Amino acid sequence: xxxxxxxxxxxxxxxxxxxxxxxxxxxxxxxxxxxxxxxxxxxxxxxxxxxxxxxxxxxxxxxxxxxxxxxxxxxxxxxxxxxxxxxxxxxxxxxxxxxxxxxxxxxxxxxxxxxxxxxxxxxxxxxxxxxxxxxxxxxxxxxxxxxxxxxxxxxxxxxxxxxxxxxxxxxxxxxxxxxxxxxxxxxxxxxxx
Numbered sequence: 001x002x003x004x005x006x007x008x009x010x011x012x013x014x015x016x017x018x019x020x021x022x023x024x025x026x027x028x029x030x031x032x033x034x035x036x037x038x039x040x041x042x043x044x045x046x047x048x049x050x051x052x053x054x055x056x057x058x059x060x061x062x063x064x065x066x067x068x069x070x071x072x073x074x075x076x077x078x079x080x081x082x083x084x085x086x087x088x089x090x091x092x093x094x095x096x097x098x099x100x101x102x103x104x105x106x107x108x109x110x111x112x113x114x115x116x117x118x119x120x121x122x123x124x125x126x127x128x129x130x131x132x133x134x135x136x137x138x139x140x141x142x143x144x145x146x147x148x149x150x151x152x153x154x155x156x157x158x159x160x161x162x163x164x165x166x167x168x169x170x171x172x173x174x175x176x177x178x179x180x181x182x183x184x185x186x187x188x189x190x191x192x193x
Contacts, residue, residue, distance in 0.1 A: 036115075044111055074087060124167075
């Protein structure tokens, strides 16, 4: 394997096997992100553009100049005839803008939350697969240890680790513990008994 940008015949790093796997995974993730980007509706694209712009320093500077100019004009410091001496129009405009901006932010956050849920599901599936593979390895190593008459193979904790974990049982246990620890069945942040 040659590294992009390296001269032909240059030595391959010792971690090239890991790098190939990581590179493949990165490419797969980037491809998936591009596909998800293509599937966005025009409303999602617009909400993303608006929230990206409104979250920038350019937006802040435009507002600083706009509001300062409006206020200076209407308090008479610029020598121009005020058109909003009580600044009621400015307050109304800011309120309407805040309503729209918060809506755009919520739209983007909802989509980001849905993506986070998908990633959490993927992480759970990978974790369950890893747990299953590790359990199989423990069983195999324990069998080898028994055959070789290794004393540590008799450890009861190893036998427990060699059993598959059932995620639904783990979730049930977590819910039971939460209900036991919380009198109202809810366990909120900062809750103390």
